Amino acid sequence: MTQSIASTGTSTAAQLIERSNRLGQDKKNTNYAGGNTSAKGSAIDPVTGESVELLWVKGSGGDLGTLTEKGLSTLRLDRMRSLVEVYPGVDREDEMVAAFDYCLHGKGGAAPSIDTAMHGLVNANHVDHLHPDSGIAIATAKDGRELTAKIFGGKVAWVDWRRPGFQLGLDIARIKEENPQAIGCILGGHGITAWGDTSDESEANSLWIIDTAAAYIQEHGAPEPFGAVVPGFEAMPDSERRTRAAALAPTIRSLASADKPMVGHYCDDQRVLDFLSRQKLAQLAELGTSCPDHFLRTKIKPLVLDLPASASIEEQLERLNELHVEYREDYRRYYETHKDENSPAMRGADPLIVLVPGVGMFSYGANKQTARVAGEFYLNAINVMRGAEALSSYTPISDAEKFRIEYWALEEAKLQRMPQPKSHAGRIALVTGAASGIGKAVAKRLAAEGACVVIADLDLAKAQAAAAELGDADVAVGVAANVADAGAVQAAIDEAVLAFGGLDLVVNNAGLSLSKPLLETTEADWDLQHDVMAKGSFLVSKAAAKVLIEQKLGGDIIYISSKNSVFAGPNNIAYSATKADQAHQVRLLAVELGEHGVRVNGINPDGVVRGSGIFSSGWGAQRAATYGVAEEDLGQFYANRTILKREVIPENIADAVYVLTGPELTRTTGLHIPVDSGVAAAFLR
Incomplete structure (x- = not known):
């Protein structure tokens, strides 16, 4: 007992x-x-x-x-x-x-x-x-x-x-x-x-x-234990620093993920930036961490970019790739030097901590919490080095002793006891229009399957509230995104990259609709719907594709289109035309991005009334009037005209996103999945 x-x-x-x-x-x-x-x-x-x-x-x-x-x-x-x-x-x-x-x-x-x-x-x-x-x-x-x-x-x-x-x-x-x-x-x-x-x-x-x-x-202690500031290695101004970090992050994530995909965390704590600006940076970083708790999370030492902040992004990226090759070779030597016949296999030679002077620290792990904690531990190590150097000289335990901890049979047994990761663990998803309806259901499903989720919405407060429902900032964050504005889209992508280190999965869901016949549809009506859905999907996909290509990890782009992309319904010229535009973007991008391992697929829902932001904002009333039914009966009206006679709800679309982006359909791209309970007129073939 x-x-x-x-x-x-x-x-x-x-x-x-x-x-x-x-x-x-x-x-x-x-x-x-x-x-x-x-x-x-x-x-x-x-x-x-x-x-x-x-x-x-x-x-x-x-x-x-x-x-x-x-x-x-x-x-x-x-x-x-x-x-x-x-x-x-x-x-x-x-x-x-x-x-x-x-x-x-x-x-x-x-x-x-x-x-x-x-x-x-x-x-x-x-x-x-x-x-x-x-x-x-x-x-x-x-x-x-x-x-x-x-x-x-x-x-x-x-x-x-x-x-x-x-x-x-x-x-x-x-x-x-x-x-x-x-x-x-x-x-x-x-x-x-x-x-x-x-x-x-x-x-x-x-x-x-x-x-x-x-x-x-x-x-x-000595007042400057890390030595003098090196000209050119000082911290960049705040806005420039974060812009540079977002530009570097996809490539750095690719370096940390050569052996296994990783989630990232960015830190520009003043104590980190100060350390990165000092004379002793390279010398102390090379010595690595000492406390077992630290180096089990950070590896024995970080990768340090040896260029000043004044270097161009292109110069920094080129040098980072060179240093990554050197880091992996050095780690293999460390492993080969200290292993014995009972040592577990090498777990990976990529860095978990990458230090960029003037910009900050990028830390990595199997999930966001692990990545964040790795960064916290390296900050602990910086504090330790500062204290030791202030009084004496920092002298961590030997590499041989570090190896005895890192590749300890007991440590290996602990790793083997860990539960198997969920289907989307380690993946970073951005869902537009995700504060309500289909987008929110998709975000919830992806988070439940282990993904880190960025909820993007025109209303920042609602996006943040929806993110809070999914968990803490290690699980989801909310960002503002006017998808019709290229600058706002890029800012949202940058926030996603800084929040989780990169991007793997994008769901183009943001949308709106006006139900009007041709003669009542104004030019402004047409432009608004095309700006949000056709242009918006294009802008989001373009900004996201740049990240996906630089990461070299493949990825998924999903378009939430509509059965109206192939079905000619009444009083719906602007909405249906823009959905057809989205549907063809799927085909075009599937062809173009396939060589980078990026899959592009679409989902064609119909009549998703329950929980829908579009339907609650007037579209429902307009469609109900068009069909001559009460607005509260619209969902059942749509269901009754289908083959299966079942109402479609946001969670059904979320299920389709899960399947398309999960491990089961890894060879599928350019596909549109109807989620409409069966509308014969919208059959794709």
């Missing part, structure tokens, strides 16, 4: 969660999903009715800032400590992770992490292991041991670098016993660990170490 917090008879686990959340929610204390905390206490064993000592510790893969009871591992402390007697030695310490399963209490909660030994073996009721920038700065300084003694006195001990595991837990336990006055330790190249008799004391000790290190760096 799993022990819940309520049934333990103590508030120990509840206090642990509260402490963990406080520590984890402040980025000065630890990075996202970094570090772990624990508490020891007693509870009644439901089998024997006797009191037993338990260890509650943050489980594998959790985040301190959002930790809940489900994220804790619960172990029998006596059994966990008995593992010392069967420990086979450092060469076989990985076997101890599986042994933790035999120490679980009840169902045990979350899977125990590699750091469980540290928490169980250290003789303290409460233990915090964290990755603060200030602490890692001391841990990665060349003379970190001496700095630890100078900064903290005997209150904080030094532990030489050792890969996380059972032996590190034994090392820290021994050092605590040898230094009874110590409240914690600095883990060389890694982070900090602190402890206390109470939860409050452990938290206070952690914060004292973090704040004392930060204050010492601030007071005694």
Whole structure:
């Protein structure tokens, strides 16, 4: 029976969660999903009715800032400590992770992490292991041991670098016993660990170490630890910087995605821009990151563009491609140098962090959150380098030790346990007219299938509200887009590229309609409908195609046309003509863009009344009048005239978009799919 917090008879686990959340929610204390905390206490064993000592510790893969009871591992402390007697030695310490399963209490909660030994073996009721920038700065300084003694006195001990595991837990336990006055330790190249008799004391000790290190760096550190600013490498003005970033992003994404498609994140934090402008940029970037949490997300080092911001876009793109070839060769050498017969296969040689002086940092991952967090971790690394260089010189762990972490069998096993990605995971979609109706349904379906979604609409507030319904900014963003204006379209494409790193899938859905017979249709009516749908689709496709071609990843363009593109309905000259224009754009672009792996297909709906922005804005009333039915009966009227006698709703069109852009129809382009419940007069053949 799993022990819940309520049934333990103590508030120990509840206090642990509260402490963990406080520590984890402040980025000065630890990075996202970094570090772990624990508490020891007693509870009644439901089998024997006797009191037993338990260890509650943050489980594998959790985040301190959002930790809940489900994220804790619960172990029998006596059994966990008995593992010392069967420990086979450092060469076989990985076997101890599986042994933790035999120490679980009840169902045990979350899977125990590699750091469980540290928490169980250290003789303290409460233990915090964290990755603060200030602490890692001391841990990665060349003379970190001496700095630890100078900064903290005997209150904080030094532990030489050792890969996380059972032996590190034994090392820290021994050092605590040898230094009874110590409240914690600095883990060389890694982070900090602190402890206390109470939860409050452990938290206070952690914060004292973090704040004392930060204050010492601030007071005694060199004022310009990264060296002088290099002329030409300063940050570009804001608007120019973002324009340049959007222009570079598609090519940079292609470089990061040579082995596997990646989602991107752009960061122009002032601390990043300052680092990129300094003399020591190349030297420090080449040394790579040190904390295991950092380089597992960022790779051991970034790709750095060695040109000034004053270089042209063409010069920068050419050099980036050259540097990418060099980066991949260098990474292969790193892998070949350090691998052994048990090493997992190389996971990919592309960079996950690309630094462009004057412009900012581009980070990459399998999804937006992973890409964003990779960027956050490299910013942590910049802060660490700044602190270490301010006091001494930055000296991260060796490449050999980094390889032992990156290609660790336990790390590989964790990757293999991850669930299979959804059909559209890693894809970035832009849907026009997506604040309501068909567009909103399409955006919702694509997001549910794992895509990052940009909701573009004439009304920015509605676009942002629709995006918020799908999730946070790692899932969807809303942008303003007047598709009839080339400048506005380009701005929307740029925002999409900066939000997620690129573009894979475009849905031309924006539209409007006026139902009038020929003699009542004005020139303005004609121009308005053609500007929004025919011209608008052309402008969106043109701007998007440039990104798709530069990325070299293929892609999809979908046109939401209409059965009216082939069906001659009454009082509908302007709308039907522009839909026919859209339908032929599908054929033309399918031919032209096919050589770039871009598929272009169309969908021909009919009578989508429910939830439709077009129908609710007057079109419904006009069509109802044309057919002599009540407006509220229009949907059923359309259904009754079809072969299947079923009403078409926005989700039906979303299903068609999903199928056309998913893994099942990868050899299909130039196709129009009717989604009209069967209108014989609109059959394509």
